[in-house]
Amino acid sequence: MQMISVRNIAKSYGDHRVLDGVSLEVGKGEVVCIIGPSGSGKSTLLRCVNGLESYDEGEVAIDGEPVHRERKSIHAIRSEVGMVFQRFNLFPHRTALENVMEGPVYVKGEPRAAARERAASLLAKVGLASKLDAYPAKLSGGQQQRVAIARALAMQPKAILFDEPTSALDPELVGEVLKVMLTLAREGMTMLVVTHEMGFAAEVAHRVLFLDHGRIVEEGTPQQILADPKHERTRDFLQRVLKPV
Amino acid sequence: MQAFLRDAQDFLPILLKGCVVTVELTLGALVLSTLLGFVWALLRLSPTRVLSLPAIGIITVIRGIPILVQLFYIYFVLPDLGIQLSAFQAGIIGLGIAYSAYQAENFRAGIEAVDPGQIEAAQSLGMRPALIMRRVVLPQAIRVFLPPYGNTMIMMLKDSSIASAITVAELTRGGQLIAASTFKNMTVFTLVALLYLAMSLPLTYLAHRLERAFGRK
Numbered sequence: 447m448q449m450i451s452v453r454n455i456a457k458s459y460g461d462h463r464v465l466d467g468v469s470l471e472v473g474k475g476e477v478v479c480i481i482g483p484s485g486s487g488k489s490t491l492l493r494c495v496n497g498l499e500s501y502d503e504g505e506v507a508i509d510g511e512p513v514h515r516e517r518k519s520i521h522a523i524r525s526e527v528g529m530v531f532q533r534f535n536l537f538p539h540r541t542a543l544e545n546v547m548e549g550p551v552y553v554k555g556e557p558r559a560a561a562r563e564r565a566a567s568l569l570a571k572v573g574l575a576s577k578l579d580a581y582p583a584k585l586s587g588g589q590q591q592r593v594a595i596a597r598a599l600a601m602q603p604k605a606i607l608f609d610e611p612t613s614a615l616d617p618e619l620v621g622e623v624l625k626v627m628l629t630l631a632r633e634g635m636t637m638l639v640v641t642h643e644m645g646f647a648a649e650v651a652h653r654v655l656f657l658d659h660g661r662i663v664e665e666g667t668p669q670q671i672l673a674d675p676k677h678e679r680t681r682d683f684l685q686r687v688l689k690p691v
Numbered sequence: 692m693q694a695f696l697r698d699a700q701d702f703l704p705i706l707l708k709g710c711v712v713t714v715e716l717t718l719g720a721l722v723l724s725t726l727l728g729f730v731w732a733l734l735r736l737s738p739t740r741v742l743s744l745p746a747i748g749i750i751t752v753i754r755g756i757p758i759l760v761q762l763f764y765i766y767f768v769l770p771d772l773g774i775q776l777s778a779f780q781a782g783i784i785g786l787g788i789a790y791s792a793y794q795a796e797n798f799r800a801g802i803e804a805v806d807p808g809q810i811e812a813a814q815s816l817g818m819r820p821a822l823i824m825r826r827v828v829l830p831q832a833i834r835v836f837l838p839p840y841g842n843t844m845i846m847m848l849k850d851s852s853i854a855s856a857i858t859v860a861e862l863t864r865g866g867q868l869i870a871a872s873t874f875k876n877m878t879v880f881t882l883v884a885l886l887y888l889a890m891s892l893p894l895t896y897l898a899h900r901l902e903r904a905f906g907r908k
Contacts, residue, residue: 498811525817535812539830549816552826594812601816 447510449474449605449636450495455504456660457490464490465501466660472605475634479647479668482657483683488640491657492607495638496527509604525553528598528606532614534590536582542569542593543578549601561600568596572626588619592626605636612643644687648672656680698878702869709865710886716782716851716861721844723787728794735799746795753792758853761785766857782854782861790847797843801836802828834905841898845891852887862886 450472457465464487472478480488493499494506497515506513508523536545546565550556556564569578572592582590591611598606608627612620624646631637631650641647647654647668654671656664656679664677675681734746753761762785766778776784805828813823855864866883870876 496815498814521817521819523817524815527815529812529815531808531812531815533808535806535808537809537812537827548826549818552822553817597816 448472448507449476449509450638451505451507452491452495453505453507455491455494455501455506457487457494457499457501457503464660465494467504468657468660468662469504470655470662470665472636472638474636476652477631477635477637477639477650479651479654480638480640480657481642481644481647481654481671481683481687482663486657487660488657489609492609492638492640495607496524496529498529525549525601526604528601528603530591530594530598530606530608530611532610534582534587534594534614536590536593536597538582541579541581542574542585542596545582545593546596546600549597554601565596565600568599569593571599571629572596573622586619587615588622591615591623595623595626595630599630605638606630608637608639608641610640610642612641642687644672644684656683658683695878695881698873698875699882702875702879702882705869706862706865706882706886709860709862710890712779712859712861713848713851713863714890716779716786716854716859717844717848719783720786720790720851721847723783724790724794724843724847727787727791729798731791731795732798732802735795736802750792750795753788756789758786758789758850759856761789762853762857778854778857778859781857782851782859785857786847786851786854790843790850793843794840797836797839798832801832801834804835805831837905838898838902841894841901845894845898848891848894849887 448471450470452468452470454467454469455465456463456467466487468487468491470478480491482488490499494501495508495513497513497520500515508527511519511523513523514520536542537548540548543562543565546568547558547561550561550564551558566575566578569575572595574589574592574596577585577589577593582593585593595606595611611627612623615623620643624643627637627639627646628650639647639651649668651668653665654668655662656671656675656677658679664671664675664680670676671680672684675684731746731750734742735750737743737746762781765776765785766781769776769781809827809831810823813827818826851861852863854861855867858864862883866879870879873879
């Protein structure tokens, strides 16, 4: 069974059709990158997957479980799907360690001591063993994003959604976050990643989707999409991203 | 000056009793207005109109009627409807309700100041609304609403004097009674003013501390 399955979803804001019949599937352990110009519906698509946004038509399912923002089951589903945001969204009033413990302790009811130990080892895994007691304001953007990834991992998710995880970072901090994501991918984590990092997509993704005007224009292996795009819009977009001047 | 001190010695014991009532009245109204204000704020922010519209109505009505009139209403009109309250009870309830509208707007401002991304992050962990409120929103909102809360306490202490109009034996009422029987207006009301000032100083200090502790960031 597919871990993430999106069937023909559509969503409009007034007259504007943000998603216009999008379907995609992500298998267990698969890494799928979504690329596309801003305003193409990438983030909206991702946010429909864990019910942060509602959709008007179609169907979204996680591990066979239908996702509906209004249903009671949404909380349980969200607890099984991690999400990493562009702006990190760490809880500013809690330390790095507390941020990572928050979900396991308060959503899953894990004993504090066990959760603390696991949170510490997850922070060590993302290279922040020395920052356990630091508040987010004292961390760089790259460090904050790595805490956010550890926070998502702490829930032992079936999949993680990444919403432009490096777009808010200074260029020299992008690498440290991508490295952590690469490690996760190699370990077999199921990942759906909205990104502008073509290098990451080329190296890590099993499949790349090109989204434009709320539709999937082209889809294939990174080699197919990035090196030899069939569609003119894809070529245009890649040219603009890779050679901006 | 000597006459002032001699009179002050006579009057102070009575006025100090009034101070005790003033403090009790203020504390009671503070607790009630905080609880009610919090309820109004939560209703007001509810996505369902069935809850938010009545809350807007309640806040608007409370804010649009003078505190004095609200007190008169509770003390003089409610008995006609079969609800008997002592002046002290009516004072606490009246001031508590009157101030709940301001507290509500205060709480709402604090809650709305929390970045929506915070709520999304909490939702993405599978947290339910009540848990998000308790663990994520309120601890951050408190930074915004505590400084004005300190000021509200000071205003409440002073506005508790309005309860003198419905015969609550608080400080202002005590002063009025002494002044009416001795005609020593200057002495009496100077003392009353100084006593209010003395009571407000610790609150001012507290408000200042709250502002320093939470106002930054």
